[in-house]
Amino acid sequence: MKKKKYIIILVLIIMAVGGFIMKYQHDQKEKEIAYVKEAQEHMEKFLYENYKGVQDVSFSNDYYISPMGGITVEGYLNGDAQSKFQGMYDPPNKEILSYTIYDDKTEKTKINQ
Known part of the structure; x- marks a missing residue:
């Protein structure tokens, strides 16, 4: 009878x-999202x-969180799958660190200094 109690307690x-463990993993995934x-x-x-000329920005489900904390997101502009972009965001500083736009049609806006 004692053996049965120990087995139940162990289970x-x-x-x-x-x-x-599952709750911890769920919370980590929620933070990531x-x-x-x-x-x-x-x-x-x-x-x-x-x-x-940017009217619409669509994001893919692909992302990468680097060990240093940067988050890389990617997607495309104006509904054109050929007009891709990729950028790295730095959460502590709340800024875009680097980015690439794979589109010749999109012009950079001149910033007044």
């Missing part, structure tokens, strides 16, 4: 630890402010 402990959404918002704002 409950294993289930509790498994639950905590929030960071990616923030990066997309900043990238979209950056493109509208710095390039002429």
Whole structure:
């Protein structure tokens, strides 16, 4: 009878630890999604402010979070899959660090200094 109690307690402990691990992983994924959404918002704002003729910005589901914390997002402009862009967002400084636009038709807006 004692053996049965120990087995039940052991199973409950294993289930509790498994639950905590799954909750931790879920919370990490939620944080990751929030960071990616923030990066997309900043990238979209950056493109509208710095390039002429940008009416629509679409993001792909691909992203990369570097070990140093930078988030790389990619997508395309104005519904044209050939007009691709990629940019790296720095969450602590809330700025776009680097970007590339693979489109000859999109002109950079002149910034008055």
